[in-house]
Amino acid sequence: MRESLIQGSYLIASVLFILGLRSLTRPDKARRGMQLAATGMLFAVAGTLLNHTIIDYRWIAGGLVIGVIIGYPMGMWVPMTAMPQRIAISLTFSALAATLVGVAEYHTDLLSGELPGRAKMAAIGFEVMLGSITVGGTLVAAGKLQEWITSKPVTYKGQNFVNGLVFLAVLGLMVFTIVDPTQEGAFFVMIGASLVFGVMLVMPIGGADMPVVVALLNSYSGLAACAMGFALGNVILIISGALDGASGFILSILMSKAMNRSFTNVLFGAFGSETTAASGKSSAGLTVRSIGVEDAAIQLAYAQLVIVIPGYGMAVAQAQHAVRELSEMIEKRGGEVKFAVHPVAGRMPGHMNVLLAEANVPYDKLYDMDEINGEFDRADVALVIGANDVVNPAARNDKASPIYGMPILNADHAKAVIVLKRGMSAGFAGIENELFYDRRTSMLFGDAKASLTGLIGEIKNV
Amino acid sequence: MQILELYVFVLAAFVGYMVISRVPPLLHTPLMAATNAISGISLVGSLIAAGAAHNRVATILGFIAVVCATSNIVGGFLITDRMLRMFKRESPAGAKQPANSQ
Numbered sequence: 001m002r003e004s005l006i007q008g009s010y011l012i013a014s015v016l017f018i019l020g021l022r023s024l025t026r027p028d029k030a031r032r033g034m035q036l037a038a039t040g041m042l043f044a045v046a047g048t049l050l051n052h053t054i055i056d057y058r059w060i061a062g063g064l065v066i067g068v069i070i071g072y073p074m075g076m077w078v079p080m081t082a083m084p085q086r087i088a089i090s091l092t093f094s095a096l097a098a099t100l101v102g103v104a105e106y107h108t109d110l111l112s113g114e115l116p117g118r119a120k121m122a123a124i125g126f127e128v129m130l131g132s133i134t135v136g137g138t139l140v141a142a143g144k145l146q147e148w149i150t151s152k153p154v155t156y157k158g159q160n161f162v163n164g165l166v167f168l169a170v171l172g173l174m175v176f177t178i179v180d181p182t183q184e185g186a187f188f189v190m191i192g193a194s195l196v197f198g199v200m201l202v203m204p205i206g207g208a209d210m211p212v213v214v215a216l217l218n219s220y221s222g223l224a225a226c227a228m229g230f231a232l233g234n235v236i237l238i239i240s241g242a243l244d245g246a247s248g249f250i251l252s253i254l255m256s257k258a259m260n261r262s263f264t265n266v267l268f269g270a271f272g273s274e275t276t277a278a279s280g281k282s283s284a285g286l287t288v289r290s291i292g293v294e295d296a297a298i299q300l301a302y303a304q305l306v307i308v309i310p311g312y313g314m315a316v317a318q319a320q321h322a323v324r325e326l327s328e329m330i331e332k333r334g335g336e337v338k339f340a341v342h343p344v345a346g347r348m349p350g351h352m353n354v355l356l357a358e359a360n361v362p363y364d365k366l367y368d369m370d371e372i373n374g375e376f377d378r379a380d381v382a383l384v385i386g387a388n389d390v391v392n393p394a395a396r397n398d399k400a401s402p403i404y405g406m407p408i409l410n411a412d413h414a415k416a417v418i419v420l421k422r423g424m425s426a427g428f429a430g431i432e433n434e435l436f437y438d439r440r441t442s443m444l445f446g447d448a449k450a451s452l453t454g455l456i457g458e459i460k461n462v
Numbered sequence: 463m464q465i466l467e468l469y470v471f472v473l474a475a476f477v478g479y480m481v482i483s484r485v486p487p488l489l490h491t492p493l494m495a496a497t498n499a500i501s502g503i504s505l506v507g508s509l510i511a512a513g514a515a516h517n518r519v520a521t522i523l524g525f526i527a528v529v530c531a532t533s534n535i536v537g538g539f540l541i542t543d544r545m546l547r548m549f550k551r552e553s554p555a556g557a558k559q560p561a562n563s564q
Contacts, residue, residue: 017500018477024493025484031546034496038539041502048506054513059525063512067532074533075540086541087494093534094501097508097527104511104520104527111517119464218494221501228507230467238467239474240503246478247497251490343487350490354545362552368487 002050009047010236016040017240021247027363044236080358081315084347088142088214091221092135098224099131099191105231106187115181120231125174127227128187129194134220136198141213144202145347151207159204166197208312208389210347212255212263219248251349258343258369260395260405288424291442293451296418297458299442300326303380305336307372309409310352311345313386313422314448320359322452323385327361329459339365340372340409342390373410382414384435386421386448392433417441420448492545499538505531 016036023033054060078086102124109116116124143149173190177183205213222244229237256263300306308327314320327337339361345352353366376382384391391411394401411417412435419436421443435441444451485493508531511524 014474018481021478021485021493021496021500022481024489024496025481025486027486027489027546027549028551030489030492030549031543034492034499034539034542034546037496037500041500041535041539044503044506045509048509051510051513053510056513056515056521059512059521060509060528063508063525063528064532067529068536070529071533071536071538072540074537076544078541080545083491083495083541087498090498090534090538091501093530094498094504097504097530097534100523100527100530101504101507101511104523107523108511108514108516108520215494218497222497225501225504226471228504230464230471232507232510233467234506235467235470237503237506238471240500242471242474243478243482244497244501246475247482247493250479250482251494254487341487348491349494350487350492353488354491354548357545357548357550360548360550363488363549364551366488 002052006047006050007235009043009050010234013040013044013047013236014239016043017243021243080354081318082146083354084210084214084351085142085145087348088138088145088217091214091217092138092142095131095134095138095217095221095224098221098228099128099135101228102127102131102231103191106181110182110184118178121178121181122174123227123230125178125190127224127231128191129170129174130220130224130227132191132194133198133201134217134224136195137202137213137217137220138198140199140202141210141217144205144207145210151210153206154203159200163197163200166193166200170194170197207347208344209259211344211349211351212252212259214348215248215251215255216263217248219245219252222246222248255344255349258407260403260407288436288443289439289441291418291444293444293454293458296442296444297455298462299381299416299418300330300335300383300455301333301459301462303330303335305338305375305379306330306381306383307376307379307411307414308337308339309382309384309387309391309411310339310341310356311385311387311390312347312351313388313420315346315351315355315386317386317448319385319449319452320355320361322449322456324356324359324361326452326456326459327365329456333459337365338367338372338375340367340369340376342369342387342409345387345390369407369409376410376413379414380416382411382417384411384417384419384421385452388421388433391435393435394433398434411435412438412440415440419443420451421445422447489546489549492542492549495538495542495545499535499542502531502535502538505535 017040020033020037023029106124144151170190170193173186177187202213222241226238226241229241330337341352357363389403391409393412395403395406395408417440508524508527511520512528
């Protein structure tokens with residue numbers, strides 16, 4: 001009876017999780033769907049508490065209370081601009097939980113004298129390995145995103161070789177402990193080596209590649225939960241872990257595609273380290289046309305269609321509210337404003353969409369690359385705000401460029417381009433952008449937020 | 463038993479792949495937050511480790527795991543809801559210019 005109650009609650013939870021994720025295909029249904037998923041989680045937890053092996057509820061109660069106290073601020077107070085780091089840290093948490101449960105399981109089995117069988121030991125091995133790789137990797141990723149650690153790629157000669165060796169060592173130790181589970185030392189060395197491997201895996205990855213890495217680590221943490229499910233013989237863990245793993249996997253593939261780079265290239269290529277010298281065209285002899293706020297305001301005020309291209313620079317300058325205000329001004333004057341969001345704009349998948357939605361930009365004005373690229377030809381102004389590599393025409397026509405082949409937004413097809421930029425520094429990929437030297441392009445230098453506020457003021461006077 | 467679990471894994475991965483590949487880029491950040499919240503499911507394993515009273519080490523490791531997993535569940539679902547609440551259509555009634563974006 002008790003067992004069927006538990007299994008029933010797990011079944012309900014699985015169905016609700018899948019329905020919840022499915023609701024995310026529709027922005028208007030998503031909120032309701034995620035509330036269903038949260039209810040599913042309640043079922044899963046309640047069902048687990050019925051488990052007959054649980055005899056002492058004191059530690060559980062304490063853990064639940066502290067978890068709620070930590071989780072509430074992480075959910076309610078973290079600003080949307082800090083979402084990438086926030087996601088990275090919560091991946092650390094879920095991977096850490098998986099690792100610790102794996103260690104606890106292993107330790108208990110050793111103490112009881114009932115050695116785990118090969119299959120179980122393999123499951124525990126994968127659980128702690130994937131878990132600790134994720135813990136190491138996400139901590140570095142969070143540090144980079146928060147800029148506690150340099151967001152530039154950290155590389156040295158023979159790096160891939162060293163990483164490969166460490167990974168082989170991890171695999172070797174895992175096989176060793178599967179064959180002989182009494183080798184406690186090897187088990188813990190494996191955990192340490194996995195942690196180190198996670199750190200070393202993410203250190204050489206630059207800020208602009210973070211969307212891929214965060215998605216990939218998401219997938220690992222899901223697989224760790226899956227392995228936990230195999231170790232404990234628990235179906236709900238396997239199902240939810242597989243859903244997580246699939247989600248992270250799909251996102252990392254989409255992100256790599258949007259950068260026209262293979263998975264391995266992102267992980268082992270250390271983008272931006274050797275590119276500056278190799279870049280085909282240099283800016284020598286080219287001039288940029290700088291523009292004042294007044295002139296830019298006039299262009300925008302009389303435009304029929306303005307396409308805004310937001311990039312990470314917009315988030316850094318906290319300019320999203322000013323962008324929305326400007327777009328409302330243009331619309332009031334009869335113009336149309338659309339937002340073109342590149343899949344890898346920002347530091348995580350969908351980052352720009354959330355920031356603009358927070359600034360009250362309606363989501364039917366946010367367009368994916370494929371939806372909007374045909375419309376640049378009839379756009380009067382493409383307004384580039386803190387974006388760089390995603391509008392670099394070199395991706396289309398300069399075979400020597402490291403971003404050659406990456407799908408970009410066709411900003412250069414617009415009748416005029418206005419670029420809001422702090423200065424003439426190259427983008428994260430460290431590549432010169434010939435769009436900035438185009439004769440139809442005007443540069444509006446300065447802090448994006450200040451420039452936008454200036455534009456809003458000027459348009460009122462036009 | 464193990465092979466049955468393998469079936470469950472493979473089928474769940476397929477369902478996940480089918481469902482999630484239809485999520486539009488617009489909602490990719492909420493998707494990540496949502497899967498984070500769901501990954502708090504490791505609470506299930508953590509609860510068993512913390513409550514089984516096998517030995518002190520397992521109990522304490524389980525306790526830390528319960529804290530981590532719970533904060534993910536609570537924080538994850540809250541932040542997903544906070545984000546999804548922000549996604550609004552142009553007209554509050556939703557009647558103006560239907561299918562404009564198609």
